[in-house]
Amino acid sequence: MARNIVEFRNLKTYFYTEEGVVKAVNDVSFSIREGETVCVVGESGCGKSVTALSLMRLIQSPPGKIVGGEIIFDGRDILKLSDAEMRRIRGNEIGMIFQEPMTSLNPVLTIGDQLMEPLMLHKHMTKKEAWNKAIELIKQVGIPRAEQIMTSYPHELSGGMRQRIMIAMAISCDPKLLIADEPTTALDVTIQAQILDLLRRLKEEKKMALMLITHDLGIVAEMADYVVVMYAGKVIEEAPVRELFKNPKHPYTRGLLKAKPVIGRRQERLYTIPGQVPNPIDLGDFCYFSDRCEYTMDVCRKKMPPFVADENGHKVACWLYEGEWKK
Amino acid sequence: MERPTPTLDYRRKNKKRGGTSLWQDAFRRFIKNKYAILGLVILTFMILFAFIGPYFSPHQDVPDVTKANQPPSKEHWLGTDNLGRDVLLRLMLAGRISLTVGIAATLILLLIGVSLGAISGYYGGWVDVIIMRIADIIYAMPGLPILIVMGAIMSDLKIPPAHRIYYVMFILGIISWVGVARLVRSQILSLKEQEFMLATEVLGLRDSKKIIKHLFPNVLPTVIVAGTLGVASSIISESALSFLGLGVVPPTPSWGYMLSAANNMIDFAKRPWLWIPPGVAIMLTVLAINFVGDALRDAFDPRQKI
Numbered sequence: 001m002a003r004n005i006v007e008f009r010n011l012k013t014y015f016y017t018e019e020g021v022v023k024a025v026n027d028v029s030f031s032i033r034e035g036e037t038v039c040v041v042g043e044s045g046c047g048k049s050v051t052a053l054s055l056m057r058l059i060q061s062p063p064g065k066i067v068g069g070e071i072i073f074d075g076r077d078i079l080k081l082s083d084a085e086m087r088r089i090r091g092n093e094i095g096m097i098f099q100e101p102m103t104s105l106n107p108v109l110t111i112g113d114q115l116m117e118p119l120m121l122h123k124h125m126t127k128k129e130a131w132n133k134a135i136e137l138i139k140q141v142g143i144p145r146a147e148q149i150m151t152s153y154p155h156e157l158s159g160g161m162r163q164r165i166m167i168a169m170a171i172s173c174d175p176k177l178l179i180a181d182e183p184t185t186a187l188d189v190t191i192q193a194q195i196l197d198l199l200r201r202l203k204e205e206k207k208m209a210l211m212l213i214t215h216d217l218g219i220v221a222e223m224a225d226y227v228v229v230m231y232a233g234k235v236i237e238e239a240p241v242r243e244l245f246k247n248p249k250h251p252y253t254r255g256l257l258k259a260k261p262v263i264g265r266r267q268e269r270l271y272t273i274p275g276q277v278p279n280p281i282d283l284g285d286f287c288y289f290s291d292r293c294e295y296t297m298d299v300c301r302k303k304m305p306p307f308v309a310d311e312n313g314h315k316v317a318c319w320l321y322e323g324e325w326k327k
Numbered sequence: 328m329e330r331p332t333p334t335l336d337y338r339r340k341n342k343k344r345g346g347t348s349l350w351q352d353a354f355r356r357f358i359k360n361k362y363a364i365l366g367l368v369i370l371t372f373m374i375l376f377a378f379i380g381p382y383f384s385p386h387q388d389v390p391d392v393t394k395a396n397q398p399p400s401k402e403h404w405l406g407t408d409n410l411g412r413d414v415l416l417r418l419m420l421a422g423r424i425s426l427t428v429g430i431a432a433t434l435i436l437l438l439i440g441v442s443l444g445a446i447s448g449y450y451g452g453w454v455d456v457i458i459m460r461i462a463d464i465i466y467a468m469p470g471l472p473i474l475i476v477m478g479a480i481m482s483d484l485k486i487p488p489a490h491r492i493y494y495v496m497f498i499l500g501i502i503s504w505v506g507v508a509r510l511v512r513s514q515i516l517s518l519k520e521q522e523f524m525l526a527t528e529v530l531g532l533r534d535s536k537k538i539i540k541h542l543f544p545n546v547l548p549t550v551i552v553a554g555t556l557g558v559a560s561s562i563i564s565e566s567a568l569s570f571l572g573l574g575v576v577p578p579t580p581s582w583g584y585m586l587s588a589a590n591n592m593i594d595f596a597k598r599p600w601l602w603i604p605p606g607v608a609i610m611l612t613v614l615a616i617n618f619v620g621d622a623l624r625d626a627f628d629p630r631q632k633i
Contacts, residue, residue, distance in 0.1 A: 088531060
């Protein structure tokens with residue numbers, strides 16, 4: 001069994017706002033193994049991105065703060081490293097790409113300048129070595145005319161090309177883990193497919209682990225080895241991808257899967273989960289999904305369900321299965 | 328129908344210079360501006376006039392009382408002053424001082440303004456508070472009285488006339504960095520929230536590198552514009568200072584000093600060749616610099632395509 005490259009242990013990241021404490025990431029634990037693709041799924045504001053930013057230690061403080069837990073990356077607790085050590089990890093051992101390729105590149109520097117920067121910084125390459133490596137990287141991410149691209153400015157490139165450049169930058173130092181925070185949300189569907197293919201291919205070639213943050217279940221089905229479902233700052237279900245799609249347990253996950261359009265079936269309206277995501281400020285100690293859940297029981301509104309695994313390693317936090325598991 | 332062949336040739340030509348960058352766009356817009364070209368021509372003329380001109384003058388900048396107060400003639404194109412010195416030559420020599428002071432004072436104010444503004448905007452918090460409060464204090468003090476006080480102090484300390492000019496540059500720089508600092512700070516404040524700055528963070532770059540390599544090029548257009556306009560205001564301040572007898576000290580000429588030397592009823596009424604040339608020189612130079620500055624501001628505004 002491959003060893004864990006990242007392990008989140010009871011991570012708590014809170015934001016202290018004027019209205020109260022927002023528990024954006026509330027006691028999250030999961031792990032990513034070497035070479036594995038883990039998809040973190042959930043709707044907007046459920047804490048997916050904050051989890052990733054906590055791993056990079058890029059939570060803006062104030063108002064944000066990592067108040068508890070551990071993030072073990074490659075045997076080290078990220079939260080205890082010095083800033084200088086952290087800088088050596090960022091871009092070198094963990095790469096990250098963002099949702100918005102249009103704004104993620106500096107508009108006044110050439111692509112070449114920006115691509116060569118991490119190489120010269122982390123791999124101590126000379127300008128010439130970095131130049132050659134950068135050209136190789138551009139070819140690797142499937143953009144032709146690499147030499148020309150090197151001297152181009154970001155606004156001369158299309159969205160898809162820019163996202164490829166971002167990927168090239170993120171993988172330039174051969175990181176052990178690549179975090180992709182909704183990498184295809186801003187792109188059209190055909191480019192999406194190309195970018196996902198590219199990510200999968202690079203992951204195989206470089207033997208990286210991939211932490212893919214998305215709200216698109218189609219992407220999850222296509223890319224993931226393992227899925228983590230988050231809701232209101234908590235992990236509510238996690239399982240290998242086949243198991244999750246075949247046998248979703250938590251009512252929220254079931255709702256998500258039901259809300260997906262199916263090709264060939266005509267529907268007037270798509271299914272939606274009734275109700276709203278709860279206001280994240282000062283939530284009490286109960287199942288946060290209980291307001292919207294069709295199976296709500298008394299216990300759901302009183303106590304937080306424990307996060308337990310069944311015999312297949314399928315973990316879920318829901319009182320429905322708690323009883324079953326006890327029997 | 329014959330259609331022009333695709334733009335391959337154009338692309339190749341373009342690529343040699345590395346794509347159409349912000350700078351090339353700006354340059355293209357700049358040279359289309361008639362006022363900018365006019366300003367540039369005047370400015371070039373003034374610089375040549377001041378720095379090369381004196382070598383072509385047949386006269387020496389020494390007093391010769393026998394020729395005092397002559398009106399313009401073939402020998403002295405702009406006449407002579409009360410000590411018999413050639414006004415045209417004086418005007419050129421004064422241009423050297425005025426232009427040098429303008430440019431040097433601007434460099435000093437940019438150096439202070441940009442670095443403090445960048446630090447203040449980037450780090451925020453108490454660093455920002457301290458720098459900005461100092462800026463507020465300097466901003467709240469009226470410039471001219473400070474200059475007068477400084478001038479008086481310099482006279483009191485008996486600073487040699489040859490060195491005075493450096494102090495003038497320095498003082499002008501010190502009291503006028505505030506505007507640039509605020510400008511840069513506000514730009515950095517919005518730039519550092521951009522996603523590409525988060526991207527540099529993710530790459531593990533150090534703060535100094537982030538500021539110098541990633542933020543600075545983004546504020547450079549603003550700085551250039553502020554700088555050009557700063558040259559104009561420095562020249563005017565120096566003129567005012569010299570006019571009040573607090574800037575450069577005779578016999579060193581500057582345009583402002585030449586004006587002040589003609590500050591009496593007789594000169595004003597009877598000898599216009601003493602005060603019209605330096606006045607026109609100041610006006611032309613400042614006007615030209617303002618034209619160029621305005622054109623630069625327009626040229627660097629990306630919303631104005633082509």
